[in-house]
Amino acid sequence: MKHLSKLLIVALVFLGANNIQAQDENNPWQISFGVNAIDFYPTNDADNIASSTTLFDEYFNVSDHWNILPSVSYVGVSKYIGDGFSIGARGSLNRIENNGDLSVDDLSHYAVDGTIKYNFVKNTTLDPFVEIGGGYTWVDEIGAGTVNGGVGLNIWFSENIGLTLQTQYKHAFEDYLAQHFQHLAGISIKFGGTDTDGDGIYDKDDACPEVAGLEAFNGCPDADGDGIEDSKDSCPNEAGSKELNGCPDADGDGIADKDDACPSEAGLAALNGCPDADGDGVADKDDQCPNEAGPAENNGCPWPDSDGDSVLDKDDQCPQVAGTVANNGCPEVTIEVQKKLNDYAKTILFDTGKASLKSESVPVFVDIIKILGEYPTAKFTVEGHTDSVGSAKLNQSLSEKRANSVRDFLIKEGISASRLTAIGYGEDKPIATNNTRAGRKENRRVEINLVK
The missing domain is CATH 3.30.1330.60 (OmpA-like domain)
Structure with a gap:
């Protein structure tokens, strides 16, 4: 296990040296750990490499060809850099007992690999990917560089935890290290997304990252629960209707209470929500004669004609003496x-x-x-x-x-x-x-x- 610790440190240093600033996905970090299997059959046979049928003929022969260390034997870490691509590093340990069809004494095996991974789809339970990279592999203290290529599948149980299954072909640059397959199965954990307000919506996708809100409103709150987010709600602390921009209308006259001069009495928009019983255009609250139509200039009351001469007092130069219209309400000298x-x-x-x-x-x-x-x-x-x-x-x-x-x-x-x-x-x-x-x-x- 001492080698596993070394490999994990190397992997973390590798990622630290390749810090990518641009991030546009939640949980950009992924760490994986589990078991790995090394299969030298038949990739160590140069005569068989050209034949894909022969190459994969014994691919699933676990008992005869796979070398598995019954413990956590690999650790990988990667970071998303955008457009489906991630870079990472992985360290693995194993014990070689089967070298193709040959049995060998327990040979130590450990490797450090750099990876470039491409995920085909986003935000799905089944998450297939391809991976290329290179690294260095040691078998019993003798090492060689490798170039790697493989495929894999993440099966996500939740937003952050899943199962990773992966296989890769590793081609060595030195003859003393045979080409081989490495299979991996382990638990993957995604993390690193920031949710400042703790509303379950990551800051990157949260339109209101510092105020807890709802997913339906991209993380913005709806304090009064009326289905209108606070930023678009003219009355964020009082439940109201969409038609009135989230404001209540207690009297049901179609005028929001905040704009209604008579919020408890249904009225007219032209009178700021106040009623006008006599229909004279003067709100009842300002009308000194609410049941008699009259002009606003006379506080909603009809103009009097004290002398009954058909000339209103306001126009009658003789309001107490009946006269003629032609003489402004005054009697004419015949x-x-x-x-x-x-x-x-x-x-x-x-x-x-x-x-x-x-x-x-x-x-x-x-x-x-x-x-x-x-x-x-x-x-x-x-x-x-x-x-x-x-x-x-x-x-x-x-x-x-x-x-x-x-x-x-x-x-x-x-x-x-x-x-x-x-x-x-x-x-x-x-x-x-x-x-x-x-x-x-x-x-x-x-x-x-x-x-x-």
């Missing part, structure tokens, strides 16, 4: 109203030659103010007129003062100043002749006219 207003205005009385109002005019102002109040957005001109008695200059001044006097009174009683403009026309716009007393009385007047 010809009849305008005439009525001026019938009242013509009865306003002033002190003679002055702009001061007589007290008898107060009831008339009540009626005027009531009419003006019914048209809150309408604007009016208060127009002062005189007869032709006196100078035109004085009449112009008096008409302006009287117009302003009426305007001031109306403002004092609550009519907005922005709605009233005072104008004096003097004696320029008579409505009757100034040659009669009755005509001059008609010309001394105040008119309140709508600004159009």
Whole structure:
């Protein structure tokens, strides 16, 4: 056995000196150990070598020709280098008692061989291969170099352990060492694959080599067990559906909970998963009138029309007074109203030659103010007129003062100043002749006219 130790050391040194960096297979290392048999028949007969029939005629004659040492008698180690090829070394021991048909005294036999092996298939239980190489063989301390060629079969019981059966022909370069067969049978162990995360998938094939995962996902994890690997799962810690990239949808509305503003209520995608009971486009949670359709500008409520004039309050310049659409919701001053207003205005009385109002005019102002109040957005001109008695200059001044006097009174009683403009026309716009007393009385007047 001391020679076996030497051979194993030589084999390991050989592989160490031939370290191949490029690796593309799992478990690149293989070590084999078992028994070997040496058969010198009939390869030691030069006359018979040319005949293949004779060469293999006694090939399986174990009892008469094979030399077998009943113990572990060979150790081999190889390393995969890619594309089905491996290189390796093997050391073997034996005891020669049969030299062909001749019996000899126990002769020691040991050999060291370098190997180049080619495996035909990958990742199968039956793994046939061919092997060539060379080495050195000693028989009873006399040695010679050999060139070798053979075939073999690995039968794998698991990913790492199998049975190896192999035979090889060894041709010696020296006449004193006969050509011969060497048969081997032993246990093979593959190793060397790295599985950093311990998930049973080697790092070379593991897309997530530092995180334990599943074979179905090339070694990547699926933390929530939803069948979607974490790297493609938008919700890796919550089980979800493939359609939603692994995210859950509690309310079943087709919107992932993480994107759903209302995850417990089925809703619409346009509203981020929230419901809209009245269908007005405003989510119920933001809708102040969830059961009445209304615009978003009014928080989902319909716009009111307080005065019922068909003009919404938001557009109605007179929201509390019914009006017309044409006048933006405000009532329109009709010809009849305008005439009525001026019938009242013509009865306003002033002190003679002055702009001061007589007290008898107060009831008339009540009626005027009531009419003006019914048209809150309408604007009016208060127009002062005189007869032709006196100078035109004085009449112009008096008409302006009287117009302003009426305007001031109306403002004092609550009519907005922005709605009233005072104008004096003097004696320029008579409505009757100034040659009669009755005509001059008609010309001394105040008119309140709508600004159009």
